[in-house]
Amino acid sequence: MQVKIKFFALYKEKTKTKDTIIEISENGTIQDLSDLLIEIYPNLSNFKNKFIFAVNYEYQDYEYLLKDSDEVALIPPVSGGAK
Amino acid sequence: MIKITFDKLDPESITNLVKKPNNGAVITFLGTTRNNTENRKVLHLEYEAYIPMAEIKLNEIIKHIHEKWDIEDVFIAHRLGKVEIGETSLVVSVSSPHRKLAFDACQYAVDTLKLIVPIWKKEFFQEESKWINSSNV
Numbered sequence: 001m002q003v004k005i006k007f008f009a010l011y012k013e014k015t016k017t018k019d020t021i022i023e024i025s026e027n028g029t030i031q032d033l034s035d036l037l038i039e040i041y042p043n044l045s046n047f048k049n050k051f052i053f054a055v056n057y058e059y060q061d062y063e064y065l066l067k068d069s070d071e072v073a074l075i076p077p078v079s080g081g082a083k
Numbered sequence: 084m085i086k087i088t089f090d091k092l093d094p095e096s097i098t099n100l101v102k103k104p105n106n107g108a109v110i111t112f113l114g115t116t117r118n119n120t121e122n123r124k125v126l127h128l129e130y131e132a133y134i135p136m137a138e139i140k141l142n143e144i145i146k147h148i149h150e151k152w153d154i155e156d157v158f159i160a161h162r163l164g165k166v167e168i169g170e171t172s173l174v175v176s177v178s179s180p181h182r183k184l185a186f187d188a189c190q191y192a193v194d195t196l197k198l199i200v201p202i203w204k205k206e207f208f209q210e211e212s213k214w215i216n217s218s219n220v
Contacts, residue, residue, distance in 0.1 A: 009131050009203035010214040054201070057136040073133055075201050076214065 001026055001068035003033065009076045014043040024066060030055070031062040033072065050077065085141040086160040087134055092171045101156040101178040108182035110189040114173030116166050126207045130163045130172060133201040137161070140200040144192055148177075151191075152184045159192060161202060172204075 006019040022040070024033055030053050038045050052075040053060055059075075066072070084100065098111045116128045145157045160174040175192045179185040196202075204215045 006133065008133055008201065009205070054133070054136055057139050059199075073136065073201070075133070076203055078197065078199070078201055078203060 001028070001066075003066055003068070003070045003072050005033070005037070006071065006073045008073065011044065011047070011074050011076055014047075015041045017041075028066050029062065030060060030064045030066065030072075033066060034062065037074070052077075084156070084158045085138060085145065086158075087132060087137055087141075088160065088162060089164040090162070092160050092162050092174050094171060094174045094176070097158050097160055097174050098176045101158050101176045103155050103178055105180060106155055106178040107180050108185040109176065109178045110182070110185040111174065111176040112189050112193055113171050114193070115171050116168050118168045120206055123208055125168065126209065127168060128166045128172070128207065129205045130161070130166060131203045131205070132161070132163050134163075137200050137202055141196070144195050144200075147195075148188045148192060152179070152188045153181070154179045154184060154188050157188065157192065159196070161196075161200075163202075 002021050002023055004019060005022050007015050007017050012018055022033065022036060024036060034048070034051055038048055054073045054075055055064060055066065055070050094111055094113055098109060102109050118125055141159050145159065148154055148157055155178040158176045162172045166172050175189055177185045177189045179188065206213055206215060
């Protein structure tokens with residue numbers, strides 16, 4: 001199955017990618033996707049422990065089961081507003 | 084009400100939108116861009132958002148405020164793109180019959196926004212630029 005993945009801010013710069021489609025096995029989890037992303041984009045490996053994912057606009061944990069056509073976003077630490 | 088925009092924010096018109104005749108208090112918080120961070124001169128900032136999710140999360144914050152406090156109205160506006168020093172990047176305006184509720188709800192909105200709304204800030208210095216909260220290795 002395929003999921004759409006979107007990168008933002010720091011991760012968009014590190015991957016030089018705004019969004020892409022990734023092929024992942026049926027019943028793949030966010031953990032599986034995370035491992036795949038590190039393989040495809042070795043530049044991300046330094047941030048692996050900080051990855052936060054959203055699926056279809058909701059934060060999800062690493063056990064979350066992905067479905068075909070999900071929109072997954074790799075979310076950098078947020079910093080809206082001002083300090 | 085929420086607004087995510089690349090245009091300049093107008094705090095006065097936002098404040099007027101939440102002000103109602105039965106209010107005793109209207110609190111408007113402005114987040115403005117600072118000219119320094121850790122003793123380094125900041126030239127300008129840029130904000131980026133995952134817009135559809137940011138809109139959902141901002142509406143969740145507003146829904147929670149209405150559930151928790153007796154608040155008449157809330158407006159959260161966030162600016163994106165390049166923002167010059169001293170300009171306003173965030174406006175949170177809250178109206179309520181009583182001031183304490185308005186202060187509490189406004190603080191909750193600003194604090195929660197920074198935790199859950201997917202908006203990122205990049206500071207531009209003379210020689211480099213850096214995404215805030217990201218250890219830029």
